[in-house]
Amino acid sequence: MGRNKLSRFKHLKRVFGAGGLIIILATVLSACNLPAFGGYKGATAQGHDTHMLYAWLVIAAIVVGGITLSLLLWAIFRYRKKSDTIPKQFQYHIPLEITYTVIPIIIVLIVFFFTVNVENKVDAVSTHPYVKIKVTAFQWGWNFDYPQLHVDVHGVTLQNPEMVLPTGKTARITLVSADVVHGFYVRQFNFSRYAQPGVVNVFDLTVRHSGTYQGQCTQFCGLYHAEMLFRVKSVSPTQFWSWVHQEQAEGHSKVVSQLPSPVVKVRSTNSRTKI
Ligand SMILES: [Cu+2]
Numbered sequence: 514m515g516r517n518k519l520s521r522f523k524h525l526k527r528v529f530g531a532g533g534l535i536i537i538l539a540t541v542l543s544a545c546n547l548p549a550f551g552g553y554k555g556a557t558a559q560g561h562d563t564h565m566l567y568a569w570l571v572i573a574a575i576v577v578g579g580i581t582l583s584l585l586l587w588a589i590f591r592y593r594k595k596s597d598t599i600p601k602q603f604q605y606h607i608p609l610e611i612t613y614t615v616i617p618i619i620i621v622l623i624v625f626f627f628t629v630n631v632e633n634k635v636d637a638v639s640t641h642p643y644v645k646i647k648v649t650a651f652q653w654g655w656n657f658d659y660p661q662l663h664v665d666v667h668g669v670t671l672q673n674p675e676m677v678l679p680t681g682k683t684a685r686i687t688l689v690s691a692d693v694v695h696g697f698y699v700r701q702f703n704f705s706r707y708a709q710p711g712v713v714n715v716f717d718l719t720v721r722h723s724g725t726y727q728g729q730c731t732q733f734c735g736l737y738h739a740e741m742l743f744r745v746k747s748v749s750p751t752q753f754w755s756w757v758h759q760e761q762a763e764g765h766s767k768v769v770s771q772l773p774s775p776v777v778k779v780r781s782t783n784s785r786t787k788i
Contacts, residue, residue: 638685643682652734659757673744680721686717
């Protein structure tokens, strides 16, 4: 009887142990609860995908590192010197060499597959964005033009302009430069793109949670580069439309025409190769 109770207890322990492990794994590895690992969790849908890729790669690196370290320690302790007899000497070990060549190749292919997959998702542009914004970087500030809404937000050095977006909706950004190379970067979006003279960069941002996010120029572009800051403010669609109406009423439009006209002609392949 006592032995039966003991075995039942062991069985229950096993069942609960396995269940507990599954619950812990499910909690830790569930989509939204992966640790940030020193990065940002991504305030946009696109940035969140990048975060998920990064977090899974770190987890994979920890697992691979753990296995490697365990094998290393096992080899150190298992095969440490036991006597003065010289161990068996051989020049190569084909199965082992194939194993340690094939495993890293498989790992690289897996990483490559998931990276390309996430890059495609981040670069994908929707056919029907909720709002379109033309972002013009210039020495030294930013211009956010909402051409369909006739709203224009202009900020020169020290005026940090604010790009207002509707939360949960897709915003199509068309990024250009009016003069030199600038960098559009919002760290909490895990996202950066060059604003290059002669190149038009198009991308979507879908902010997941309302809030204000700091942005900055990440390409040294001259004297006041360090002051080339901006904010992205994400508000509910209702608040977004009341902001639009307010801006329209205040006549905040067409400032973009005062800028030096951006060079949007795409360079030919020949001129690219000369650079
Ligand atoms: Cu700049």
